[in-house]
Amino acid sequence: MTSRIPSIFKTNANKQKKTFISYLVCGDPTENHTLLAMHIMADSGVDIIELGIPFTDPIADGPVIQKSIDRALKNNTSLKDVISVVKKFRQKNKLTAVVLMGYMNPVHKMGIKLFSKSIHDNDIDGVLIVDSPPEESITLNKQLKKYNKSHIYLASPTTTDSRMKGITKMSSGYVYYVTVKGITGSKLTDLNSIKSNVKKIKSFSKNNIPVAVGFGIKDSKSAKQIAKFSDGIIIGSSIVELMYKHSNNKKNMEKHLSNYLSSISKVI
C-alpha cells in the first residue's frame, strides 16, 4: 500500500484541521504497552504515529527519551520487533499512519533494501532517520520512493535556504521542522522565527509539501499556537513521560493518555 500520509494531510486541510502526530518509543516498558498506546492514540485524534526504534546512542534525544530508549533496550527491543509491533497494530487499524523514527545503524545493519521491503510488506507509511540527512541517504530515499512510502526529513533553525530547497525536494509525506537548536524535550522559544521558517519551507516546496512542527510542544496552549501556522504538530517527550508515569497501571495509562491527547486534538 502507498503511504497514507499525503491523503491524511489533504483530508485534514479540507476540514480546516491540523494533523496531529505523536511519538513514542517502541518497547517501553513492553511491546504490549506500546501496542495499547498506539490504539489509544488512534482513538484520541492522532493521525500519524511516529514509532521510535530504540538505539544505544541516541545523540539527538534529551533525557526523557534517552531513558525511555534505555528501558526498551532492557527488553532487547530490536528493529525487527518494532516492525512486528506495527504488523500487530495493523490487524485492527488500517487508517492511522505509522512512521518509523530512529537512527541509521539498526537500519544499516538490517540492510537498506531489506528494511525498505519490510516497510512495504508490513504496511508502514514512512521513515524518518534522524542522523541521515539527504546527502547520506540517497539509497534509502530511492528505495522508499520505489514503494511509494514517505521519507521524512528534518529542517531546523540552522538550515540554510539552499538546503531547505533540497530538503523539500527529497522529502515526501511531510517536512519535520525542528523548532529549536537542541535535543528533544527542549523548551519552545521565538514563535515568530518558527512561523517565518515554516512559511519559507512551504514557499520553497514545488509540490506544496506539508510542514509539521516538533520539539517543545507540551500542552494544548503550545499546540494551538504552533497549529495556527503549520500543517501539523508533533509531540514526543510529554507523551513518553506521561506513559512512563502510569506504566505500572495500564488502565490509568489509558485514561491519562486519552485525556491528554484529546485535549490537544480538539484545539488544533
Added chain:
Amino acid sequence: MKSKINLKNYPNKTGHFDEFGGVYVSETLIHPLKELFQAYKKIATSLSFKKILKRELKDYVGRPTPIYYAESVSKFLGNSHIYLKREDLNHTGAHKINNALGQALLAKKMGKTRIIAETGAGQHGVATATACARLDLKCVVYMGEQDIQRQSVNVYRMKLLGAEVKSVNSGTKTLKDALNEALRDWVTNVDDTHYIIGSVAGPHPYPMIVRNFQSIIGDEAKSQFKKDYRCLPDYLVACVGGGSNAIGLFHPFLNENINIVGVEAGGFGINTGKHAAPLTAGSPGILHGNRTYIMEDKNGQIKNTHSISAGLDYPGVGPEHSWLKDTKRVQYTSVTDKEALSAFFTLTEKEGIIPALETAHALAYAFKLAKKLKNKKILINLSGRGDKDIDTISKLKNIKL
C-alpha cells in the same frame, strides 16, 4: 605495497574515505559543520595561523619531540631496533595537545567563547582544559562516570585548570557516552560553542581536522629519521582507539614503501568478546556521525567494550583507519590487557620511561615484532606518559600508594 593513488588526498569533497566517513548527524548540526569546514580552510591553512601555531607548539608544548633509540630494550628483545617518538614529552604528557591547541586557536579566531570536549582517559580533557586556560576560553569537559573513577588524577588536573567536568551516567558511562553528551551540548549551544573532538572520529570535517593537526608527529618523525639515520623506519607501530596518535604518525608516511601497523585493545582476548577492537573483530556501521568499523550486535546496537586502558575503550574508530584497513595499506591487529601490561613494565624497567597504558598496546605488538625480525628499524609512537595510570596499575598489583 606502493599504491598508485595518492593516499594523502582523502577525504573527498563530501567528507568520505570511499565508503567510510561522511556526515551522519541530525540536520541542526549540518550547517555548523559546514561553517567549521569553511573556517578551517580559510583560517587554519593561512600562513599567519600556521606561524602562530608553530610558535605555540615550540615554546608552549615543547616541540619537536625527540626520537629516542631504545637501545637497552632493543638488545633485550633481540636483533631489531626500537625507536620511540616521544609524544609523552609534550606539555600535558601526550599527543592530544597538538590537536587541542590547534582547534582552540581556530575556535578563538572563529569568535567562539566556549569550548566543549569529551574525554576517556582524561588526556584530551586535560589538553583541552590547558589550551583553554592558555587562550582564555570557557571549557566544559564531558567524561563517563566510570572513567572519572579510574582516571581521578586527570579529573583533578582539569578542575585545577579551570574546566568544568561533567559526569556522564547514561549508557555505558564511558567515552562513547561522553561523546553523545558533548554532541547534545553542541547542538544546543552551537552559536557560541566550539566542540573540540579529541580523536579522528565524528562527522566530517573532524576526522580531517584532527588528523591534520596531529600529522606534525609523522612530519617531524620523517625528517628526524632521515636526518639521524639517513633512511625511513621499516615499521611504524601505534595504538588505535579512535586513532588520532596513529593517524598523526602514519599519514605523512602513507605513500612511502614501509610497513604500518595499528594496534587495537584486545581486552581479555578477541575470542572472549570483551575487547575494544572494531577493526579486528567488528563490522562497518554508523556511529557518532560517520560510517566506520564498529562493535555492534546482530540488531545494530552498539556493544559494550572492555579495555584496561580508558583511552582505547571505544566501540568505533576513525573512518580513515577503516579505509586504510580495507585498502590494505595499514595492517591492524590487537594485543590483550595482559600483553599491554607486560610491555608497560618492560619499558619502565629497561628504559626508565613509564608509558601510558594506551601506548603500552603499541609497545606490546612492536616487542613481539622485534623478536621475530632481524635488523629492522621499528618506530613506535610513544603517544603518552603513564603517570595517569599509576592508580590502575597499583590496584592490579595490590600495591597501596
